[in-house]
Amino acid sequence: MHCMKKSKFASLFLASTILIGVLAGCNSEGGSGDGGDTIKIGINLELSGGVASYGQSEDKAIDLAVEEINDDGGIDGKKIELVKVDNKSDAGEATSGAIKLITKDKVVAIIGAATSGNTVAQVEVAGKNKVPLISPSGTSTTVTVTDKGKLNEFAFRTAFIDPFQGTVAANFAANELKVKNVAIYADNSSDYAKGLAASFKKDFEAAGGKIVAQESYVAKDTDFRSTLTSLKSKNPDFIFIPGYYEEVGLIVKQAREMGITVPLMGADGWDSPDIVDLAGADALNNTYIITAYSSEDPDGKAKAFSDKFNEKYGEAPNSFHALGYDTVYLLKDAIERADSTDGTKIKEALEATDNLDLVTGLYSMDENHHPVKSATIIEFVDGEQVFNTKVNP
Amino acid sequence: MEWVQQLINGISLGSIYALIALGYTMVYGIIKLINFAHGDVFMVGSFIGFYSITVFGLGFFPALIISMTVCALFGVLIERIAYKRLRNATRIAALITAIGVSLLIEYGVIYIRGAQSEAYPDFFKKNFELFGVQIGMQSILILSVSVALMIILQYIVHKTKTGKAMRAVSHDTEAAKLMGINVDNTISATFAIGSALAGAAGVIFGVYYTKIDPLMGVIPGVKAFIAAVLGGIGIIPGAMVGGLLLGVIESAVSAIGFSLWRDAAAFVILILILIFRPSGIFGKNAREKV
Numbered sequence: 001m002h003c004m005k006k007s008k009f010a011s012l013f014l015a016s017t018i019l020i021g022v023l024a025g026c027n028s029e030g031g032s033g034d035g036g037d038t039i040k041i042g043i044n045l046e047l048s049g050g051v052a053s054y055g056q057s058e059d060k061a062i063d064l065a066v067e068e069i070n071d072d073g074g075i076d077g078k079k080i081e082l083v084k085v086d087n088k089s090d091a092g093e094a095t096s097g098a099i100k101l102i103t104k105d106k107v108v109a110i111i112g113a114a115t116s117g118n119t120v121a122q123v124e125v126a127g128k129n130k131v132p133l134i135s136p137s138g139t140s141t142t143v144t145v146t147d148k149g150k151l152n153e154f155a156f157r158t159a160f161i162d163p164f165q166g167t168v169a170a171n172f173a174a175n176e177l178k179v180k181n182v183a184i185y186a187d188n189s190s191d192y193a194k195g196l197a198a199s200f201k202k203d204f205e206a207a208g209g210k211i212v213a214q215e216s217y218v219a220k221d222t223d224f225r226s227t228l229t230s231l232k233s234k235n236p237d238f239i240f241i242p243g244y245y246e247e248v249g250l251i252v253k254q255a256r257e258m259g260i261t262v263p264l265m266g267a268d269g270w271d272s273p274d275i276v277d278l279a280g281a282d283a284l285n286n287t288y289i290i291t292a293y294s295s296e297d298p299d300g301k302a303k304a305f306s307d308k309f310n311e312k313y314g315e316a317p318n319s320f321h322a323l324g325y326d327t328v329y330l331l332k333d334a335i336e337r338a339d340s341t342d343g344t345k346i347k348e349a350l351e352a353t354d355n356l357d358l359v360t361g362l363y364s365m366d367e368n369h370h371p372v373k374s375a376t377i378i379e380f381v382d383g384e385q386v387f388n389t390k391v392n393p
Numbered sequence: 394m395e396w397v398q399q400l401i402n403g404i405s406l407g408s409i410y411a412l413i414a415l416g417y418t419m420v421y422g423i424i425k426l427i428n429f430a431h432g433d434v435f436m437v438g439s440f441i442g443f444y445s446i447t448v449f450g451l452g453f454f455p456a457l458i459i460s461m462t463v464c465a466l467f468g469v470l471i472e473r474i475a476y477k478r479l480r481n482a483t484r485i486a487a488l489i490t491a492i493g494v495s496l497l498i499e500y501g502v503i504y505i506r507g508a509q510s511e512a513y514p515d516f517f518k519k520n521f522e523l524f525g526v527q528i529g530m531q532s533i534l535i536l537s538v539s540v541a542l543m544i545i546l547q548y549i550v551h552k553t554k555t556g557k558a559m560r561a562v563s564h565d566t567e568a569a570k571l572m573g574i575n576v577d578n579t580i581s582a583t584f585a586i587g588s589a590l591a592g593a594a595g596v597i598f599g600v601y602y603t604k605i606d607p608l609m610g611v612i613p614g615v616k617a618f619i620a621a622v623l624g625g626i627g628i629i630p631g632a633m634v635g636g637l638l639l640g641v642i643e644s645a646v647s648a649i650g651f652s653l654w655r656d657a658a659a660f661v662i663l664i665l666i667l668i669f670r671p672s673g674i675f676g677k678n679a680r681e682k683v
Contacts, residue, residue, distance in 0.1 A: 188653055216653050222602040222609075225402040226647030226655075233395045246510065250604055257520060258398075259527040277512035278603055 038081040039074070039341055041066075041331065042101030044112035044122060049089025054114035058136050058324030059084070062111060064312055065328035075335050080328075087113055091121035098122035102129045108341040109134065111327050114320070116140035119155070127154045130343040132350060134158060134331060136323040144369035154343070156350050156369050158327045158360070162192050165267040165290045166199030166242070168375040168391050172288070173238050174207035176377075176389060177263055181212045183236035185227070185251065187243035188216035196242035196267055204240075212236050217247060224251045228258050237262050244269040249278025256283040263288065268319075271378075281383030288388065293322035293360045294376045296387040305359045319360070326358040361390060397526045399648045400641065405532045405601065407640020408539035412594035413617035414624070414632035415546065416468075416587030422563045422627035423583045425484065429491040430471060431591055432614015433498035438464045438592025439605045440502065443511055453516050453600065457538070460596045461589040468588025469581045477577070495614075502607040510606035513599040535597050542593055543633055546586065550629060555582050563627070612656070619663045625673025634674065 043062060046055030062082070070079045083105040085097035094113050101107045102125065109132040113119045116138035123143070126133035134156045135143055141162070144155045160168075173179050182204060187193035201211055213234040215227045228251070231239065239255070241248055241264055248270050255264065256279075265288040276284060295306040295316040305325060309317040317325075333356055335341060338349035353365040361374030379388040413435050420428045438460045445456035475494050479487045520529050550556040558579045561569040570576050598613070599605050620639045624631025639659060646658045666673065 215650070218653060220612075222604060223402075223406055223643075225405075226399055226644040227652045229395060229398045229402060230648050230650065246604065249512070250602065253603055257527070257529050257531075259520065259522070274512070280515050 037078050039078045039335065040081050040083055040105060040107045041328075042098075042105060042107035042110040042112075043082055043084040044087055044094060044097045044101060044110050045084070046089040046114050046118065047084070047086035049087075051089045051115055054137060054320050055087075055089070055112075057318065057320035058112075058114055058327075060313060061309065061317065061321040061324035062328055064309060065325045068308075069328070069332060075332055076339075080332075083107055087118055089115075089118065091118055094118040094121040095125060098125045098133070102126070102131050107131065108335070108343065109331055109346060111136065111324075111331065113138070116143050119143050119157075123152045123155045127152055130154060130347070132156065132331075132334075132343055132347045134327050134350075136327040137320055141368075141370070151368060154347055156330075156365070157371065158323050158330055158363075159292055159371070160373055160375060161370050162267075163195045163199040164370070165375065166196040166201075167203045168290055168377075169196070169240055169265055169267065170200045170203035170207060170209075172290075172377055172389075172391050173240070173265065174204060174209050176391075177238060179209070179238035179263070181210050181234075181236050181238075183213040183215070183231045183234060183239045184211060185215050185217065185231060185239055185241045187219060187247060189218040190244070192269065193242040193244075197240070200240050200242070217243075217251075219244070219247060221247060222250060224254050225258060228255050228260060232258055232260050239264050241266045242269065245272040245275040245278070249275045252279040252287060253283045256280075261286070265289065268292070271319075276380075276383040281380075284380040284383060287380050289378050289380075289385075290375050291378055292319040292376065293317070294378055294385070294387045296385075297376060297390065298387070299390070301357060302359050322359045326360050326363070329358055330356065330363065362392065394524060394526050395648070397524075399644050401526065401528060401532055403641035403644030404637060405535050405640070406643060407637035408535055409594050409598050409601070409636075410613065410617050410620045410639050411633045411636025412539055412542065412590050412597070413613055414620040414636045415543070415629065416591045417618055417621040418624070418626055418629060418632040419559075419583050419587045421621070422629075423559060423580055424476070424480065426476060426487050426491065427618070428476075428587075429488070429614070429618075430475075430494040430498060431587070432610035432617065433495050434464055434468055434471075434588045434610075435591040435595045435598070435613060436605070436607060436610035437467060437498065437502065438588075438595030439599045439609065440506075440511075440595075440607075441592065442596035442599055443513060443605060446514055453534075453596075457593055457596045460592040464592025464595075465585040465589040468584040468591075471588075472581060472584040499607055499610070506607075508607055510604050513603050513605060515603075516600050531601050535601055538593065538597060542590060546590070546629065549586065555579070559583055616659055619659050622663060622673055623666055625676030628673065628675045631673055631675035
């Protein structure tokens, strides 16, 4: 009951803010944002609130990228000017922030938000006003395609979508590790893990592999030994475990105790320092995860970014930093190819992005505005994340 | 050999349930109170063990003993503050108080140290293989500590003066009072022993399952309650058998591929027991005296 009330209120609020945005958009003279010799780009990120660490990371890297571009002469001779709003990790704030950026500041494009939910809150406003919106790290498919399968024409993203990680893991298992008989042990209480498990299964079977067992657990479980025992009896030579580190840490530990020595793999849900405490450094050996970026990637571009970032901020960049940085270059490339700051032309240029060389890998856009890009595979060695390989789709 | 392995998994899990269930059953046996805060005493015990090991650098056995001692005092404290004055109140009042105490402990711990989980340090890493079955030192440890504690408990209940008093109070409080038994002290002793066992279960749980957090007591608490009902609430051997049986059943349910139904299985057992044999496996169908 409470929930329903809330969602009714939220949609009412959303509808009214969108209406204001649309009306305001109509009044303005086209909203070109081409303010003479600068190009205005809006930043709508979680600079405070619950998931501020994501937004702040991306903000830092965006500043670095813009500084570089401007020092290098800008985009076609025009400097980039950033206009920032803090959406306070709140969907309502994200919507009103987008309206302000579009109607008052007349930006040519918006970067943000860091999370899928806060990006979706801006999609409607951006689309109505024909301003491209790029989320650096929103991984839910709903950012660019609605639940009903309709494309949000002006929404884009830099990060790969969740099911894609399953595909990458399947290819890595089949082609790099060359395993044949595989088990899947998935968190049944998260859409993220279920999506990964489904795409892994489909692609691994397509690559000629065999799924010998598929089991599930739910978040907050602590005892995995019984299920692991029955998985072990099927003799898999690889186990795919999509889930979050809190449970995965225990699964890895208990699996090794049961004498399961085969390689284990997961996706970015594993990526937390806590997993080393939970599983133990020894147990994590011979396990692999997928990330968007590794600062140890030997690729020239990744290394150069890592060095520059380190020089400016005195820390090694993580994948949120890399995605924020890449988003600026993705937009720059589109504006250059569009040879215009008109929203629709930039949108069309973004759609035509093909094999753009970014810090997080080669980037192409598919028809659903989902990136087709390489993913980085990390291997745990004695509790440290070690760059293993980069997998192209 | 898979079934032997599953049996070991089940017995390890079951002996943790059994240790917690013993406390439930003892308290119920003596004052007819379902002490819902018991699972949280288990959680507190786990954290005391954790801090003894990580902050004071103690080994497993000293940590176990410290945790049991602190939990015994904690149990007595809870009884003296929350339950004592309700001894002649309605059963429902005491039950609601127990739920309140449970929430107070859970959120008190969250208030003090936050809700994040902790990872127990790795003890007894060694594994050995016996006829193709992996037996961890941890499983052996859990089993031997649990069995040892249960034997000590049986000894206390049947061979000591306190145990005799406990049995007397459980049988008929008023008559025991007339015979000169100090009922208050006996009840305190019951809480102390039950809570100490829960504390021990907490430390064992931490070592075996690694991850502990302030709400970890909720599910094992409920499972232990089911185990106590399964064996016959108020009956000590019943709690042991019920706990072990429940652990084995849960492992078996996972083993045949219904891992998502494991928790449901426990509740199905509770419902079946309440319908067909409310007094439990070891219970006698005694008629209430009017």
